[in-house]
Amino acid sequence: MGSCIICGVDVDGGGRICDPHQEDVVFDFRGNSPDQLVSDRFYRGVVDGYAEFGVFVDLSPGVTGLLHRSELDRRLDSLDWEPGDEVFVQVKGVRDNGNIDLAWSIRQADREFRGVLVQDGDTEYLPDEDAEDEETDDGDAADETESDEAAEEEAADEGEVAEDEESEATAETVEDDESEADETEAVDAAKGFEADEPEPDAVDAESETDDDAGTDEPDELDDDRERVEIGGLSEAVGDAVRIDGEVVGVRQTGGPTVFEVRDETGVVDVAAFVEPGVRAYPNVEVGDAVRIDGEVESHRGDVQVESEALVLLESEEAEAVRRRLAEALTDEARPEGLQPLAGDETVAQLADGLLDAAEAVRRAVLESRPIVVRHPATADGYVAGAAVERAVLPLIRDEHAKSDAEYHYFTRRPLDDPVYGMDAATNDATRMLQDRDRHDEKLPLFLLVGTGSTVESADGIDLLSVYGVDAVVVDAEVADPETREAVDTLVSPEIESIEGDLSTGALVASLASAINDEVRADLRHLPAVSYWAETPDRYVDLARDAGYDVERVAELREAVALEAYYQSYQDKRELVADLLFEDGGNLAAHVSEQFREKLETEVETATANVVTEAVDGVEFDVLDTDGYTHRYDFPPTPLLLDDLHRRRANGEAHATVGIGTDELYVRTSEAVSVRDVAERAAELAPGADVTTAGLREGKIEFLSGERDAVEDAVVAAVAEEF
Missing domain, CATH: 3.10.310 (Diaminopimelate Epimerase; Chain A, domain 1)
Known part of the structure; x- marks a missing residue:
């Protein structure tokens, strides 16, 4: 039984902090499993990297948690943390899948806590106790050395020990070699490698010309290995493999450098380690063709390759990789055709433009290029944005091994104003440049639905074009021909002089079905939800066939409109998905009732x-x-x-x-x-x-x-x- 370092009371299980004082100390975590963490405790960590939805923090090698942006006391983009910075966070809980939820700590220094403890697995002790243990070990070693010397002197007196200097030197050499071996084994253990396994990118001690991950010289590859497609790595966990591909992302964590590598079948993270926080293979950049030998592992539920050797490909080998990727992109990106929802003839007349837009979105997914969707914060705008989201997220999940890839590669940002003005464009430009510089991300594809098609958006579109980003605009309402020159793809009945009674939600729902035909059934009721009045019969019937009668559609429309107003700058991804796709009726009915009460009160006042x-x-x-x-x-x-x-x-x-x-x-x-x-x-x-x-x-x-x-x-x- 231990005693609390704050109040001195006895603590069961040998712990060093009592329950009332759990939040008064900060812990240095030296465990290797999320299950060893204790909820509500504060831990010291190292910033791993940023995502659109928060910050990843390493609590120990291999144990990483997410500090979601909703837990911050400020905007995410105003946070001045950099990868590798030491920070203090609170563990809210550990999920069944091992994901760790973190909370913000207003205390960001040791002195702001009442104490510091080390948590090594389930064992807790003071940092100075750790130092004392080391000193004790050193003292024991010294005692043993003195005893050995005394024994040697006694043995020498008896003539049992050789007295020549060469033997003594040999003994010292052996002792040094054993010491170095012990040290190497300790370093290997700290990095998470087994002592009897070779360390990835290890330097050959017998040759000064051999390479490691921190040099620009090539590694030596295993000639006996054959290339494995990334799409099949989930079936090869524990196997030694070789992959060829293109680097589509690089991020530096508090431990290894993580390269995102893509081939014609998918994307996988490749971890390369030199020492904590040090960039491995500094000559390897986004866009390079590489060959990697490594071992396939499961990391927090995601497939990952631990690199043993990584080399840049050149000339014909690099060209072969890029040719395979280009051919795969061409085959996969272009949809086979467009089948408008409800057989809408107006949509059918826009087929070429919609297929171009669908190809641009699908190509962005395959190229590991982030997609940013901009739409008005209205019921029609949210229906359009949610339709694209429903189609794209499964494609991202299929393409990337990481379970959180959908948050990295897809963002939906509602607009308070249907015009894509300089305020919105400046926000987008700032974020994309930060992501490019901080995380080596590619510049995104911008998909503007229900906005960006008129000259009032020209300044915002022009700002994006300065950086050469791709922009696709899809709008069922008023559009100006001048916009055609400013964006890569513009789809609008106005531009094509096509008459019809389309809403943007109806047009984009058909676009979404072209992007991913597997979600077509999920989209059938969305066009009807997007109309406030005079909903075309074809869409009323389609919604009814999908199980949504007129009253249910009205509830959805009103519920989305109400939620679109509050925190209009937030995507509310999960809430909107629950309303439009997962709700059995109770949520939409409840929110719709609030909508009607608030609107009726305002209409009465206005009418008077x-x-x-x-x-x-x-x-x-x-x-x-x-x-x-x-x-x-x-x-x-x-x-x-x-x-x-x-x-x-x-x-x-x-x-x-x-x-x-x-x-x-x-x-x-x-x-x-x-x-x-x-x-x-x-x-x-x-x-x-x-x-x-x-x-x-x-x-x-x-x-x-x-x-x-x-x-x-x-x-x-x-x-x-x-």
Whole structure:
């Protein structure tokens, strides 16, 4: 039985900290299994690397946990930790699969804790006790040496020990060799290798010209090994293998350097070790063709290769690797064809563009290129983004051995504003450059759905193009021909002069089925969810066939719209997936009820404060959105005006105008060009700096000091358009 280092009470099991003081000390973990960790304790760790969703922290060699971004007290991109930095974290728990959930620690130094303990497996002791043990061992060794010397002197007196210097020197040499062997064995044990196995990339002690992982010279490969495809490594755990491929990522951990290597069948992590935190093979970069001999292991449930030798391929061998990859990309990336959901003829007319977009997405997956999806934070936008997500994530899981690859290679970022402006583009550029410089990631493919297709997004698109990133835009609504030159692929009925009653969600759901036909059945109800009114019968019937009647579809639409508003900048991946794909009805029904209550309250207030006037035969409802809406609570102004206009239009020449401090929204019963309205209003109110801020949501911006003049000018301009 031990005693607590804080209060001195007895602790069962030989521990050194009592339960009430578990959180008062920090532990140096020297175990080798996540199961040895104790929940709620604080541990010292080393930053392994960053992901979109958090930070990986090594608690000991081979034991790594995830500090999720939701556990931080600041934004992830403002964290100043670098790989290799020492940090302090709290273990929240260990899952059944061995994954470790970490929490943020406000204490980031030893002195901020009341004590420090070493946890070696299930054993706990003070750091100085460890040092004392070493000193004791040294003292015992000294005593043994003195005894040996005395025995030797006695033996010499009896004539039993040789006295020549050569024998003495030989004895010392043997002793030194044994000492070095013991030291080598200890180092091997610390790195996690068995003492009787050769250390990967080991230096041949008999030759100064042999190589290790820290040099630029090639390793020696095993001539007897034949190449194994990465896609089959899961069946070869424990085997010595050879793989040829292209390096698609490099990250430095607190222990080994990890190379992501891809061949025509998949991607695998290859771990190469020199010493903790030191870059192995510094001459190997992303894009290089390599050959690796190593042993296949299972690391935290993922397949990984422990490198024994790694060499750069050149000339014909490198070309052969790249040719195999290129051929595989060509064969796998292009879908065989497009089968529009519900047989939509409008979608069918856009087949070529949709197949180009699907090929770009599939190629990005095969090239281990991250995919960033941007969409408006609306029900239609979320349906479109979720459809792509549903299609792409299984492809990423199939391509990559790591279980968390879907978080590394796919990101969905909603937009508060349907326009892809400079704020969003700057955020994206900053993140992608950080990921490139910190983690050697490739620049991503940007897929913009329901945004990016009008000239209002030109500045944001141009910023991405400066870095040469690929951009694909898919939009069922208004699009400008000028955008075609700015992006790699643009799909829009407007661009092709095709008439139809498409929503972006409906268009992108068919795109998603082309990306991955295996999830087609999961997508059948999504087009119906994306329409607020006048849902085409073909999509109503398709949703019903999938088990979603009209009431159920309405609940989903309303639930997604409500959740889209809150924390609109977050993807809410799991919550949205639960609503759209996994919910049996209870979650959507519950959230939908909140939607209706909040919207009804706002509509009643707005209706009571609408000012109605007739101008040139057009009836206008004008609402002061500053005075008669809750601007920072649900529903957002565009959604409120949509519902208000639907209730009051009644098929007549009707317009609804919501005007705030410096922005205005227009809803009309007939097709009206918001851009033309803004241009005419700018002529009628020349000092107001009137500009179009968003076509699809009918948004116009102006100088707040000219609000009254802008209101009159917009009403007059809309009346002229009817």
